[in-house]
Amino acid sequence: MFPYSNTGLGLIAIAMVFLVAEVFVPTSGALALGGIVAFVVGALFLIDTDIRAYGISWPLILTLVGVGVLYVLLAVGMAVRARQRPVVTGREQLAAASGEVLGDFTGEGWATVHGETWRVRSAAPLKQGQRIRVTHVDGLTLDVELQSIQPTRSA
Numbered sequence: 001m002f003p004y005s006n007t008g009l010g011l012i013a014i015a016m017v018f019l020v021a022e023v024f025v026p027t028s029g030a031l032a033l034g035g036i037v038a039f040v041v042g043a044l045f046l047i048d049t050d051i052r053a054y055g056i057s058w059p060l061i062l063t064l065v066g067v068g069v070l071y072v073l074l075a076v077g078m079a080v081r082a083r084q085r086p087v088v089t090g091r092e093q094l095a096a097a098s099g100e101v102l103g104d105f106t107g108e109g110w111a112t113v114h115g116e117t118w119r120v121r122s123a124a125p126l127k128q129g130q131r132i133r134v135t136h137v138d139g140l141t142l143d144v145e146l147q148s149i150q151p152t153r154s155a
Contacts, residue, residue, distance in 0.1 A: 003049040011042025019068060023075045032072035036065055097134045098147055101126045113142065120144045 018035030025031060043061045047054050087093050099113035099120075106125040110117055111132055119141045126132065126146065136143040 003047060003054060005045050005048035008042045008044070008046030008048070011038045011045065013042075015039035015042060015068075019071065022072055023079075026079075029072065029076055032068075032076070036068055036072075039068060040065060091137050094134050094137050094142065099132050099134070099144070101128055101130045101132060103128050108141070111142075111144065118142050122146075 015035040015038035018031045018038060022029070022032040022035065040061060043056055043064070047056060094113065097113050099111045099118070101120075102110045102112060102117070104125075104127050105122075108119060108121050109126065111120045111126075112118070113120075113132075113134060120132065120143075121138075121141055122132070122144050124146060126144075131147040132144040133147040134142045135145050
């Protein structure tokens with residue numbers, strides 16, 4: 001029989017749970033650090049014998065810790081990059097979006113914004129084909145204003 005310690009095996013299992021949980025829980029590396037420490041201590045306690053030949057070598061432990069650290073750095077790096085990306089869906093994405101009026105109207109009418117047809121509301125009368133900019137989202141109605149046209153410079 002191989003002389004192993006249940007404590008060491010338990011610590012290694014906890015380490016794996018912590019490392020996987022780090023990806024799903026926003027702890028900024030705290031669970032990963034705990035997982036790495038639990039792994040190192042568990043690896044040291046894993047072999048329960050005084051015979052040196054049965055021990056786990058330090059290079060193997062350090063290699064596995066290095067792989068774990070790289071995994072955590074990759075996962076945290078991906079999470080940081082995802083948080084820095086602009087919002088591409090939902091209500092926040094519509095703020096300051098531009099669109100085009102579908103028909104002449106005063107007050108409320110219809111326009112396309114991001115390829116979708118929306119009910120729009122404007123204080124000024126709008127004509128078909130005019131470019132608009134969303135100023136506010138009110139349920140399924142967008143408050144809009146006429147988009148100012150930037151003059152083009154001739155070369």
